[in-house]
Amino acid sequence: MTEPEKIEYKPITVRDALTEMKDLSEIMIDLAYSAALFHNRELAEEVLELEERVDYLAYMLNMNLMLAARDAEDAEALVGISAVASATNEVSDAAADIASLVLQDIGIHPIVREAFEKMEERLARAEVMPSSVLSAKKLGELDLASRIGVDVIAIRRGKRWLIDPDEDEPLLSRDIVFARGAPLGVERLRKLACGVTNELE
Amino acid sequence: MTEPEKIEYKPITVRDALTEMKDLSEIMIDLAYSAALFHNRELAEEVLELEERVDYLAYMLNMNLMLAARDAEDAEALVGISAVASATNEVSDAAADIASLVLQDIGIHPIVREAFEKMEERLARAEVMPSSVLSAKKLGELDLASRIGVDVIAIRRGKRWLIDPDEDEPLLSRDIVFARGAPLGVERLRKLACGVTNELE
Numbered sequence: 001m002t003e004p005e006k007i008e009y010k011p012i013t014v015r016d017a018l019t020e021m022k023d024l025s026e027i028m029i030d031l032a033y034s035a036a037l038f039h040n041r042e043l044a045e046e047v048l049e050l051e052e053r054v055d056y057l058a059y060m061l062n063m064n065l066m067l068a069a070r071d072a073e074d075a076e077a078l079v080g081i082s083a084v085a086s087a088t089n090e091v092s093d094a095a096a097d098i099a100s101l102v103l104q105d106i107g108i109h110p111i112v113r114e115a116f117e118k119m120e121e122r123l124a125r126a127e128v129m130p131s132s133v134l135s136a137k138k139l140g141e142l143d144l145a146s147r148i149g150v151d152v153i154a155i156r157r158g159k160r161w162l163i164d165p166d167e168d169e170p171l172l173s174r175d176i177v178f179a180r181g182a183p184l185g186v187e188r189l190r191k192l193a194c195g196v197t198n199e200l201e
Numbered sequence: 202m203t204e205p206e207k208i209e210y211k212p213i214t215v216r217d218a219l220t221e222m223k224d225l226s227e228i229m230i231d232l233a234y235s236a237a238l239f240h241n242r243e244l245a246e247e248v249l250e251l252e253e254r255v256d257y258l259a260y261m262l263n264m265n266l267m268l269a270a271r272d273a274e275d276a277e278a279l280v281g282i283s284a285v286a287s288a289t290n291e292v293s294d295a296a297a298d299i300a301s302l303v304l305q306d307i308g309i310h311p312i313v314r315e316a317f318e319k320m321e322e323r324l325a326r327a328e329v330m331p332s333s334v335l336s337a338k339k340l341g342e343l344d345l346a347s348r349i350g351v352d353v354i355a356i357r358r359g360k361r362w363l364i365d366p367d368e369d370e371p372l373l374s375r376d377i378v379f380a381r382g383a384p385l386g387v388e389r390l391r392k393l394a395c396g397v398t399n400e401l402e
Contacts, residue, residue: 018316026230029292033223036285080307084237087298091230094291097284106281115219 014068014081017061021088023163024050024057027154027178028095034123035102037116043125046156046176047099053161054092061085123178124150124186126193130173133198140167147200148188150181215269215282218262222289224364225251225258228355228379229296235324236303238317244326247357247377248300254362255293262286324379325351325387327394331374334399341368348401349389351382 028050035043065082069075102108128134134142144150155162155169156176162169171177179189191197229251236244266283270276303309329335335343345351356363356370357377363370372378380390392398 015312015315018312022234022316029227029230032288077310080302081310081312083302083307084299084313087233087295090295090298091292094288094295097288097291101281101284106284108285109278109282111216111219111282112285114216115223 012057012060012064014061014064017057017064018081018085018088020163021054021057021061021085021092024054024161025088025091025095027163028054028092030123030153030180031125031178032095032098033116034125036098036108037113039102039108040125041103043123044099044102046125047095048103050161051092051096051099054089058085058089122183122186123180124189126177126179126190128171128173128175128177128193129195131195132173132193133195133200134171134177134192135173136170138168138170139165142171142200144179144189148181148192149185150179150189152177152179154178213258213261213265215262215265218258218265219282219286219289221364222255222258222262222286222293225255225362226289226292226296228364229255229293231324231354231381232326232379233296233299233303234317235326237299237309238314240303240309241326242304244324245300245303247326248296249304251362252293252297252300255290259286259290323384323387324381325390327378327380327391329372329374329376329378329394330396332396333374333394334396334401335372335378335393336374337371339369339371340366343372343401345380345390349382349393350386351380351390353378353380355379 028047031043031047031050034040035047062082062085065078069078139152144152152165153163155165155171155178157172157174177189177193179186181189188197192200229248232244232248232251235241236248263283263286266279270279340353345353353366354364356366356372356379358373358375378390378394380387382390389398393401
């Protein structure tokens with residue numbers, strides 16, 4: 001175990017923390033199921049990293065709520081926020097539990113794989129290589145949804161996560177792209193990202 | 202509190218139970234967030250009903266696993282399934298926690314609503330009225346995805362849930378349809394379901 005980082009107070013609004021917790025927890029579930037389905041350690045590790053982020057956000061959110069509550073009335077209004085945040089945190093924990101199973105190499109039983117295989121839509125994780133045709137292009141310009149039938153749900157740029165990125169967001173070299181789509185589309189995205197193919201049509 | 206129903210042993214395979222638990226838990230999260238966003242008690246009640254179903258499935262699944270394990274080696278292979286099932290159950294519990302908040306009328310704080318409002322895609326719950334143009338038509342024939350831009354993710358028919366229904370599945374009068382889509386499409390689906398409009402183009 002590594003030493004837990006000391007959590008410093010950084011200003012983040014309660015709303016931003018909650019929005020991010022909700023978005024991350026949903027993506028984590030997808031990633032965790034995909035990690036289990038494909039016994040993919042990289043995906044499982046992303047989930048555990050995201051769980052740390054969600055824990056941090058939960059801590060900051062609760063700290064902010066306590067600072068905000070001046071009297072019993074305030075507290076009553078705010079306690080519902082804390083409850084919703086704690087539910088998103090539970091979702092994130094559940095995703096992390098699945099990811100841990102993958103990393104423990106317990107071995108995903110064929111039944112688990114069969115149960116998850118029905119997912120028609122697949123999730124891809126792909127690193128954008130410098131030589132990729134995707135590199136330095138905006139998502140709106142790439143229009144991957146209509147061209148190859150995949151939907152970019154998140155981008156990880158180093159330690160930073162962009163959830164539900166805008167049309168104006170460019171894909172940069174070394175970005176990790178998370179996308180959903182049919183198996184064929186997902187396969188094409190992987191090839192485009194690593195530069196094996198340049199054909200976008 | 203109502204008396205819990207006595208759970209009888211009914212044959213359901215481990216794989217089917219796990220598949221259903223996974224599918225239901227994912228839909229429950231969507232429903233729970235939407236229930237919180239729109240302070241919608243009906244959606245919240247659906248979530249709690251689904252939680253009972255997931256609990257039942259978890260019980261059946263674990264019972265089956267115990268019956269299947271003959272020796273330590275079996276047990277080791279099967280314990281991973283139990284762990285994944287328990288994680289899907291945690292997701293379902295988290296969704297139920299959010300739904301309970303909505304039903305307790307604690308009042309959803311505006312910050313929660315703002316945090317969830319960014320969801321570009323909306324979830325609709327609509328009952329198909331006998332006079333609706335949707336009634337007695339197959340999903341493939343209706344082709345709601347390309348016509349009005351919504352995706353039917355589940356149908357509840359009485360007590361029965363159809364998750365990710367096939368193209369061949371008809372919508373029947375009094376079915377409860379759950380669909381995802383942009384706000385405009387979702388609004389159109391509601392109108393089509395209750396028979397206010399018949400225009401499908």
